[in-house]
Amino acid sequence: MNTAKTTDTQKFPLQGADGAARLVVLGGGESGVGAAYLARQQGYDVFLSDFGQLADKYKNQLVEWNIRFEEGGHTEAEILNAAEVVKSPGIPDKAPIIQKLIAQGTAVISEIEFAGRYTNAKMICITGSNGKTTTSSLTYHILKNAGLNVGLAGNIGKSFAYQVATEKFEYYVLEISSFMLDNMYQFRADISVLLNITADHLDRYDYKLENYAASKMRITQNQTATDHFIFCADDAETIKAMQGQNIAAQQLPCSIEKMIDQGAYLDHDNLIINVHQQHFQMSINELALQGKHNIYNSMASGIVAKVLELRNETMRESMGNFRNIEHRLxxxxxxxxxxxxxxxxxxxxxxxxxxxxxxxxxxxxxxxxxxxxxxxxxxxxxxxxxxxxxxxxxxxxxxxxxxxxxxxxxxxxxxxxxxxxxxxxxxxxxxxxxxxxxxxxxxxxxxxxxxxxxxxxxxxxxx
The missing domain is CATH 3.90.190.20 (Mur ligase, C-terminal domain)
Known part of the structure; x- marks a missing residue:
């Protein structure tokens, strides 16, 4: 289970009029509004600021929850006086307001980092340049069908912070982007998944693939020897990024090119998963997700299921009847x-x-x-x-x-x-x-x- 995540940034020196710690949320989309709600629930003095215009849905929620907010610009005096700032993943670190916060030493964190402090649920965190939404959805589908009390969040569905505030899930499947990872520090994944690394969003990483790859590798940070790291052994950029990394978690690779002892591989048309004496086998022709890339996605989800010791019958049924997400093939x-x-x-x-x-x-x-x-x-x-x-x-x-x-x-x-x-x-x-x-x-x-x-x-x- 996740350990308590207490950091120095929680000892807030800056307070609102009522003595509550001041927290500013930058960005008023799904993740920002969810973070504001959780912060209010936890007793913070909350202020949300969006440089653009807020959707009516989110504006109405903030009014209903009595959370102060602004749109169409940033009032620097309100923001720079924060003890801590939760920022939307869409806001780059190069944004002037972020640069000013960093310069004065104010902690700037992601919604995932913030919400992770307030739950002890097991975290299954999935990242990669491609396939993460499909794999997250399939993993959630398998776990839910197996009867686990599980939520789906991150880059998908309702905000993680809002679910932490309103639900009591024992597991979370989180789709995590590199932008989210960049502002995660103490957060720890119980099971981390890195599907692949290909050139994407390089404008946020000084047009250097190695910077983007380093961001993806943050999915393994803070993991311990009792945790698990699932990755694609056939992806050259992933293997390159792993070199020189101190990965404490147990490594479980997947491959369609070679046999794997602990992890997943392809034997002719059979998907084989072996994890700690847990064995699973299924014909790829029976998988709901077809195509070479989806074999990797199914392997990753299947390894997660075996780490959690789910029954083969449940896995086979779920991996066979899954319906892919909207707008993806x-x-x-x-x-x-x-x-x-x-x-x-x-x-x-x-x-x-x-x-x-x-x-x-x-x-x-x-x-x-x-x-x-x-x-x-x-x-x-x-x-x-x-x-x-x-x-x-x-x-x-x-x-x-x-x-x-x-x-x-x-x-x-x-x-x-x-x-x-x-x-x-x-x-x-x-x-x-x-x-x-x-x-x-x-x-x-x-x-x-x-x-x-x-x-x-x-x-x-x-x-």
Whole structure:
């Protein structure tokens, strides 16, 4: 179980008018509002500040809970007087207000770090450049079906802090991003999972992959010899990042390329898991999640289940009937023999690679959006093999044209989800798949990837 997490930052020197310790929350989204609620519950003098505008839902909650807040800017006098600051993972350390807090020695922590102080639940923490939402959802599905009292939080669902304040879960499955890890210090995972490391969000890491990888390795910090670390033995960047690290936890690798003594591996078409005399076997053809990348995701979730000594029958049933999350390789419809797949959550090149790798038919691929310095070269081989046309969905598609003009005969520009769906439908033939897997962020034309995926699904239904 998690030990009590007491830090020097909890001995607050700065107080509000009623003598309560002053805590400031920066960012008024799901995680920030949840942290504010937990802090209020724990007796803090709480102030929430958002540089942008708050959603009505969150504003109403803050008013209902009698928590002071501001939007549309930061009042520095209110913020710099905090004993401690909980910041949204979306706010970079380079933001001026964060730099001022750091300069004066004010502790700046993540919601996960803060909420972890107030629960002794077992923590199953899952990170990776790709697959973490799917693996977190599958792990939660297995544990819940096994009868465990478990919550799902982090980058997914209701905020961890809000659940700590309102629930009494004995286990948490937490999807953890590198941005969250950067501001976690005393928090400890009982079971940590690192799925893979590929170039993503490098603008936050001085464009150095090794900095991003070091951030991912923080998933193992504070772990002890009684804890477990699950990782992919086939991922070169993960193995490289582990070198020189002092990992105290018991290591449980997974591989589809070689036999593993303690961990998971593939024996022909059978997924094998061996953990501390606990043995599990299942045909990959029976897994709900298909495709090479999903074998790794299923292995990681399966190892977690075996560490917790769950019954094989429960695992087999859950891994066979799991339904993937919305916007991740989500089947939308079959029209005139053409399958439409919504993979809007693929916001980087590696995610799109995984999506294409799992396709078994010819593909009309919908790509584009806000390009985060993408290197499309890793897609070229799969595009040559499987893609008959590319439909660009974004304001600036030049880099996509430059990357694939020698590999695909047809590349068309579109400016809305409806137009993209219609053009792709006309380019596809019976037996083909129209795949929305953009490899880019969505903010040029959409609110977020969910909005992009929903507009695509609505457009398909109108065909």
């Amino acid at each position: 989500e089947f939308v419809a079959k029209i005139s023999g053409i399958s439409f797949i919504n993979d809007s959550k693929a916001t980087n090149v590696n995610s799109t690679w995984y999506a294409l790798e799992s396709m078994t038919s010819d593909v009309v691929l919908i790509l584009g959006g806000v390009d985060k310095g993408n290197d499309y070269s890793m897609l070229r081989s799969l595009v040559k093999q499987k893609v008959k046309a590319i439909v660009c969905l974004g304001k600036d598609n030049k880099r996509i044209h430059d990357a694939f003009e020698d590999d695909v005969e047809i590349i068309v520009n579109t400016a809305s989800a409806s137009e993209a769906a219609q053009v792709a439908y006309h380019l596809a033939e019976k037996g083909d798949t129209v795949l929305l897997s953009p490899a880019c962020a969505s903010f040029d034309l959409f609110k977020n990837y969910e909005d992009r995926g929903q507009q695509f699904k609505d457009a398909v239904k109108e065909l």
